[in-house]
Amino acid sequence: MSKPKFAMYWAASCGGCEIAVLNIHEKILDVDANFDVVFWPVAMDAKYKDVEAMEDGSILLTLFNGGIRNDENEHIAHLLRKKSKILVAFGSCACEGCIPGLANFSPINEIVETAFSTISTDNPQGIRPQTSYQMPEGEIHIPTLYPVLRTLDSVVDVDYYMPGCPPESHQIGAVIDLVVQVLQGKAELPPKGATIGAGNSTVCDECKRTRNVKTIKEFSRIQLMHADPELCLLEQGIPCNGVATRSGCDARCPTAGAQCIGCYGPAEGVIDYGARLVSAFASVIDANDPAEIDRILDGLVDPAGQFYRFNLAGSLLKAGKSAFQRSNV
Amino acid sequence: MSEKIGVYVCHCGTNIAGIVDVADVSQWAGEKLAANGVVISRDYKFMCSSLGQELIQKDIQEQGLTRVVVAACSPHLHEKTFRNACQGADLNPYLCELVSIREQDSWVHTDKVAATEKAKAILSGGVARVEHHEALEPLRVPIHPDTLVVGGGIAGIQAALEIADAGFHVYLVEREPSIGGHMAQFDKTFPTLDCSACILTPKMVDVGNHPNITLLTWSEVQKVDGYIGNFVATIKQKARYVKIEDCTGCGICWEKCPKKVVDEVFEAGLGNRKVIYTPFPQAVPKYPVIDAPNCTYFLKGTCKACEKFCPTGAIDFNQQDEEITVQVGNIILATGYDLFDVRRMPQYGYGRLANVYTSLEFERLGNAAGPTGGNIVLRDGKTVPKAVGIVHCVGSRDQNYNPYCSAICCMQSLKFAHLVHERTGAEVYNFYIDMRTPSKGYEEFYQRLLEEGTHFVRGKVAEVTNLARIPEEEGKLIVQVEDTLIGKQRRIPLDMVILSAGIQARHDAKEVGKLFGISCSADAWYIERHPKLDPVATMTDGIYIAGCAQGPKDIPASVAQGAAAAARVLGKIQQKEISLEPVRATVIEEHCSGCRICNDLCPFSAILYLEDKKVSEINPALCQGCGTCVAACPAGAISGTGFSNEQILSQIEGLLLLNIRQLEAVPA
Numbered sequence: 001m002s003k004p005k006f007a008m009y010w011a012a013s014c015g016g017c018e019i020a021v022l023n024i025h026e027k028i029l030d031v032d033a034n035f036d037v038v039f040w041p042v043a044m045d046a047k048y049k050d051v052e053a054m055e056d057g058s059i060l061l062t063l064f065n066g067g068i069r070n071d072e073n074e075h076i077a078h079l080l081r082k083k084s085k086i087l088v089a090f091g092s093c094a095c096e097g098c099i100p101g102l103a104n105f106s107p108i109n110e111i112v113e114t115a116f117s118t119i120s121t122d123n124p125q126g127i128r129p130q131t132s133y134q135m136p137e138g139e140i141h142i143p144t145l146y147p148v149l150r151t152l153d154s155v156v157d158v159d160y161y162m163p164g165c166p167p168e169s170h171q172i173g174a175v176i177d178l179v180v181q182v183l184q185g186k187a188e189l190p191p192k193g194a195t196i197g198a199g200n201s202t203v204c205d206e207c208k209r210t211r212n213v214k215t216i217k218e219f220s221r222i223q224l225m226h227a228d229p230e231l232c233l234l235e236q237g238i239p240c241n242g243v244a245t246r247s248g249c250d251a252r253c254p255t256a257g258a259q260c261i262g263c264y265g266p267a268e269g270v271i272d273y274g275a276r277l278v279s280a281f282a283s284v285i286d287a288n289d290p291a292e293i294d295r296i297l298d299g300l301v302d303p304a305g306q307f308y309r310f311n312l313a314g315s316l317l318k319a320g321k322s323a324f325q326r327s328n329v
Numbered sequence: 330m331s332e333k334i335g336v337y338v339c340h341c342g343t344n345i346a347g348i349v350d351v352a353d354v355s356q357w358a359g360e361k362l363a364a365n366g367v368v369i370s371r372d373y374k375f376m377c378s379s380l381g382q383e384l385i386q387k388d389i390q391e392q393g394l395t396r397v398v399v400a401a402c403s404p405h406l407h408e409k410t411f412r413n414a415c416q417g418a419d420l421n422p423y424l425c426e427l428v429s430i431r432e433q434d435s436w437v438h439t440d441k442v443a444a445t446e447k448a449k450a451i452l453s454g455g456v457a458r459v460e461h462h463e464a465l466e467p468l469r470v471p472i473h474p475d476t477l478v479v480g481g482g483i484a485g486i487q488a489a490l491e492i493a494d495a496g497f498h499v500y501l502v503e504r505e506p507s508i509g510g511h512m513a514q515f516d517k518t519f520p521t522l523d524c525s526a527c528i529l530t531p532k533m534v535d536v537g538n539h540p541n542i543t544l545l546t547w548s549e550v551q552k553v554d555g556y557i558g559n560f561v562a563t564i565k566q567k568a569r570y571v572k573i574e575d576c577t578g579c580g581i582c583w584e585k586c587p588k589k590v591v592d593e594v595f596e597a598g599l600g601n602r603k604v605i606y607t608p609f610p611q612a613v614p615k616y617p618v619i620d621a622p623n624c625t626y627f628l629k630g631t632c633k634a635c636e637k638f639c640p641t642g643a644i645d646f647n648q649q650d651e652e653i654t655v656q657v658g659n660i661i662l663a664t665g666y667d668l669f670d671v672r673r674m675p676q677y678g679y680g681r682l683a684n685v686y687t688s689l690e691f692e693r694l695g696n697a698a699g700p701t702g703g704n705i706v707l708r709d710g711k712t713v714p715k716a717v718g719i720v721h722c723v724g725s726r727d728q729n730y731n732p733y734c735s736a737i738c739c740m741q742s743l744k745f746a747h748l749v750h751e752r753t754g755a756e757v758y759n760f761y762i763d764m765r766t767p768s769k770g771y772e773e774f775y776q777r778l779l780e781e782g783t784h785f786v787r788g789k790v791a792e793v794t795n796l797a798r799i800p801e802e803e804g805k806l807i808v809q810v811e812d813t814l815i816g817k818q819r820r821i822p823l824d825m826v827i828l829s830a831g832i833q834a835r836h837d838a839k840e841v842g843k844l845f846g847i848s849c850s851a852d853a854w855y856i857e858r859h860p861k862l863d864p865v866a867t868m869t870d871g872i873y874i875a876g877c878a879q880g881p882k883d884i885p886a887s888v889a890q891g892a893a894a895a896a897r898v899l900g901k902i903q904q905k906e907i908s909l910e911p912v913r914a915t916v917i918e919e920h921c922s923g924c925r926i927c928n929d930l931c932p933f934s935a936i937l938y939l940e941d942k943k944v945s946e947i948n949p950a951l952c953q954g955c956g957t958c959v960a961a962c963p964a965g966a967i968s969g970t971g972f973s974n975e976q977i978l979s980q981i982e983g984l985l986l987l988n989i990r991q992l993e994a995v996p997a
């Protein structure tokens with residue numbers, strides 16, 4: 001009997017998700033033992049046309065990381081959807097846009113300008129990329145950038161979401177275990193649309209710091225103060241996003257002494273991560289005088305980065321789908 | 330779709346049907362929303378009539394409806410009606426949704442086509458939402474029988490006495506050292522010219538002696554928590570520096586106090602008082618207060634004359650402000666009004682020209698117990714005026730100041746004209762724009778003044794000046810006015826000018842309103858629940874308003890409102906318990922991380938942190954469903970009945986007609 005097929009793909013992402021998968025150590029052998037890896041550009045050579053030739057639905061499990069930034073990303077998303085039984089939005093970029101999604105604040109020409117002209121860029125001829133170019137051998141193309149980055153599920157139907165930037169290796173291992181058990185008939189798949197490889201509560205749930213009733217008189221940056229190692233960071237005025245971020249990471253950042261920045265995305269049932277967090281922070285600011293409130297809020301130096309670092313493209317603001325639709329009419 | 334939804338579109342006579350094509354809306358809902366569970370859709374002239382309600386009930390029974398959506402007026406008006414109708418047919422009342430296509434649609438649009446489309450969208454939102462409604466049971470809570478009355482003017486006094494006489498306890502909180510309010514400052518009251526003190530002080534004494542009234546003067550409410558039936562008010566009692574257990578009110582202390590200051594409150598700046606004082610001889614309670622910021626002992630550390638002379642040792646310089654909390658079921662706000670500040674109209678010369686007076690100053694001037702013993706004389710204290718002008722509408726009916734009519738000042742001006750005439754024999758000129766005398770006996774009073782020979786000049790006074798143009802004007806105040814009845818500019822030389830300033834909301838009305846959770850109009854008058862049908866209730870259950878706090882009015886109307894508010898409160902007390910909307914928040918324990926963001930937010934202290942489980946919990950008996958914590962919980966772990974994410978989001982989707990578009994969308 002042939003083994004079930006496995007694929008993994010990276011669209012607009014940094015590559016960290018791929019590393020995280022390799023980082024599951026000897027569990028990777030389980031993948032090999034239980035699956036036939038048919039497509040995984042970072043790990044093996046394969047051509048798109050090989051995938052196109054596969055039968056629809058013939059890949060059992062595809063882990064898709066990265067957001068949809070250009071027409072190639074979108075093309076492969078549609079292709080893998082067609083060929084896969086289970087398509088997992090893997091990692092923060094595919095789930096909610098992540099860091100690449102922050103570029104949705106800028107128009108493409110600005111993004112390109114910045115990328116090809118910063119001080120650290122060696123580009124004496126001031127070259128800008130063209131989507132097509134006439135070579136003696138014929139016309140060549142590179143993918144066309146879309147006006148905004150979108151999440152995987154705004155392009156194709158997604159079966160499961162696995163958050164994290166990147167997903168924690170032990171969570172990846174647990175998910176692989178689960179799929180293997182399902183294959184062996186020992187477990188059942190969670191309902192479609194579920195978030196897998198993560199907890200049901202928020203980071204605070206796993207955070208060991210002591211916490212009290214919160215009243216915030218001042219926001220500060222962690223590098224500007226000596227934080228108490230035992231006490232909840234948020235209570236010390238360090239804007240820790242743990243209160244709103246889905247659990248599953250073992251509260252790594254707050255345990256190490258840094259604030260949670262939200263890579264595990266919104267908690268179950270929360271539609272807009274940033275809005276939730278804004279209203280939570282606002283609720284515990286201890287001031288009534290508008291000027292005083294403004295002063296406290298000025299302590300949050302980068303509100304967009306604070307509240308939407310990972311979630312902009314997937315937020316209700318949808319600096320994603322609707323903006324995309326508008327600019328494509 | 331398992332629910333069977335009935336849709337009822339109301340014409341409201343022509344209120345809705347005049348703009349919205351109700352038949353079209355109802356037919357559209359029957360067809361397009363069928364896939365969303367609508368099994369029957371009707372339109373009817375008056376859904377709220379008993380026939381309209383029977384229509385719903387019949388459908389529930391015969392068609393087995395499990396949900397009802399009525400598209401009609403605002404839920405403020407008839408949500409109860411339709412819920413009760415459903416209940417009458419054994420459908421849980423909370424499975425009924427009322428969407429407003431009147432206030433939010435037909436009343437605010439003129440384009441019939443667009444309004445009809447909007448009605449469809451609003452209705453579609455209601456249909457999408459109602460699917461997620463749950464059957465709920467109202468919560469019943471007991472009503473605390475005590476009442477808090479704030480403001481001891483005539484309106485508050487009346488309200489307190491009515492309730493206390495009916496056998497229930499009242500806390501009457503007054504900011505000044507004595508109750509009485511503005512009425513205590515007057516000499517006579519229009520139109521009957523009864524002596525104000527003679528009719529007011531017996532009531533004040535009743536309040537002071539009443540076994541059912543706890544009188545808290547020199548006090549202010551700091552904080553109000555809770556809800557109808559169960560309010561907790563925190564009251565600050567300012568230090569009097571007088572032990573009321575020992576004080577007999579003999580008055581030796583204020584006789585002996587060596588320091589006098591101008592009394593800006595009771596004497597309206599016209600007279601002085603001592604630093605230890607009661608505002609007036611008939612003050613209730615009789616105990617004085619020490620005005621600490623002006624007291625020589627507090628300023629310099631020596632004096633204590635009052636202490637030395639007090640025969641009962643009642644003075645106590647070490648007294649501190651005290652906070653007390655009281656539990657009450659209902660609250661009446663009767664905080665009254667402030668006089669319009671006539672300095673804002675420099676053209677009338679107040680403060681610059683000595684013999685220009687405000688109306689309240691004149692009340693004190695004419696008062697037998699006032700600074701001149703009731704002698705109407707100029708500021709020099711002796712000259713009796715020979716010609717007096719009374720300017721109506723100062724600061725009222727003027728787009729630059731208060732646009733409204735202050736309602737009492739025409740009559741008050743006529744009262745002054747009569748008093749001046751009677752006591753000085755002076756020529757009296759009333760400068761009015763329109764004469765407003767609409768209550769019982771008021772027009773007759775005006776007639777009487779006409780017969781007394783008062784001069785009535787119809788026109789808005791342009792200026793009051795002392796710059797003489799002709800010898801007859803030398804040393805006089807000259808009123809420049811266009812007499813619109815003869816179409817001529819006139820300059821009238823006078824000895825005294827009285828400015829009948831309008832009345833306006835208390836300077837702190839907005840903050841006080843906020844404290845009690847009620848709203849103010851743009852002019853800062855407290856807003857009644859309904860301008861005609863519910864004039865003393867407010868939008869906040871259990872909070873009532875009475876007297877001038879609600880808007881300008883005279884004493885009879887203030888008394889009537891005080892009594893009306895008392896009757897409303899007594900009605901509530903008699904019910905013994907009330908049913909509350911079963912809208913409550915709950916924590917989904919597995920989603921709660923115990924982050925404690927919510928812990929300090931609940932205005933009703935309903936949230937408890939369970940140390941052992943490290944999760945938060947909401948006490949359903951205390952939660953009022955305000956939604957504060959629901960919005961704050963960053964984990965989305967708190968859900969509010971009636972306002973769940975599902976309900977709100979599906980309503981939005983319905984409004985955007987996404988529920989229909991999804992079905993109609995052609996596959997790509």
Ligand SMILES: Cc1cc2nc3c(=O)[nH]c(=O)nc-3n(C[C@H](O)[C@H](O)[C@H](O)COP(=O)(O)OP(=O)(O)OC[C@H]3O[C@@H](n4cnc5c(N)ncnc54)[C@H](O)[C@@H]3O)c2cc1C
Pocket residue numbers: 479480481482483484485502503504505508509510511512515517518519520548549550663664665666668688689692737741744832835841875876877878882883884885887
């Ligand atoms: C010059 C003048 C003459 C008038 N003459 C007549 C007349 O002859 N006949 C007539 O019918 N009407 C007359 N009126 C109208 C009359 O004054 C009012 O109708 C009446 O006084 C309204 O009573 P009230 O209790 O609503 O308000 P108020 O008399 O203003 O009483 C309010 C009370 O509440 C207290 N208070 C305010 N805020 C607070 C707070 N936050 N906490 C605790 N206590 C508070 C105040 O100290 C005051 O004691 C006259 C008005 C004016 C200006």
Ligand code: SF4
Pocket residue numbers: 203204205207208209211231232233234235240241242243251254259260924
């Ligand atoms: S430090 Fe951050 S993660 Fe830990 S309890 Fe505080 S807010 Fe939550």
Ligand code: SF4
Pocket residue numbers: 721722723725726733734735736737738739740763764765829831
């Ligand atoms: S009552 Fe008379 S004086 Fe007062 S504002 Fe109205 S019209 Fe003017």
Ligand code: SF4
Pocket residue numbers: 913914930931932933934935936947951952953954955956957958959969
């Ligand atoms: S909804 Fe939350 S904040 Fe509001 S009363 Fe209930 S528990 Fe308190």
Ligand code: SF4
Pocket residue numbers: 916920921922923924925926927928944945961962963964965966967
């Ligand atoms: S805010 Fe939410 S997650 Fe935090 S303690 Fe309260 S209920 Fe729990």
